Amino acid sequence: MNTLYVILGAAIGAPARFAIDQYIRRFTRLPYGIFLVNILGSFLLGVTFKSSEHMHDLFAIGFAGAFTTWSTFMLDIFLAYELRRYKEAALNLTLSLGFGIVAAWCGLQLA
């Protein structure tokens, strides 16, 4: 049963991330979409961290897990570095991790 909750959450989270990222990439080549979903997902994981088992499986593991992405975040940074956009890479790294940790902390405080 727990697996079903994770599958359901992930089935919503992954397309939601893709849709948000694709929409924001229409206006900019910078990875603001991935930045946004990672911060929102970190906050959501914090908020639902201490909730009931099913809610935790659905939102924290399933939805937030699939909604946020580490691989795209790392590739965006590395590709910016390769293209000598050092400022963009450094800003993405520090702001994403900084805001991500703060968002998760805020979520945990509200939980």
Place this chain on the structure above:
Amino acid sequence: MIGVALASALLVLMERRGVTELRHLLLPGFCAGLTTFSAVTAQSLEPRDGGLVFLLQNLIFSVVIILIVLPLARKIIPVRR
């Protein structure tokens, strides 16, 4: 780490062979869904899970994997003429 490695290889494949539906399913779908940013940030706040050391480990290993896989994939997957 597996997701980062797969995503690096798929990125080169998409760069050089174009974007097909299957590759779209695999990169933004499977690889991005397999890896998770939120768990890394949340566990960075938990000292018993390693705290900021865990975050640093993730960063370093991810960069090392990209540094290995990306050039390797670029060498193995030629540009289609």
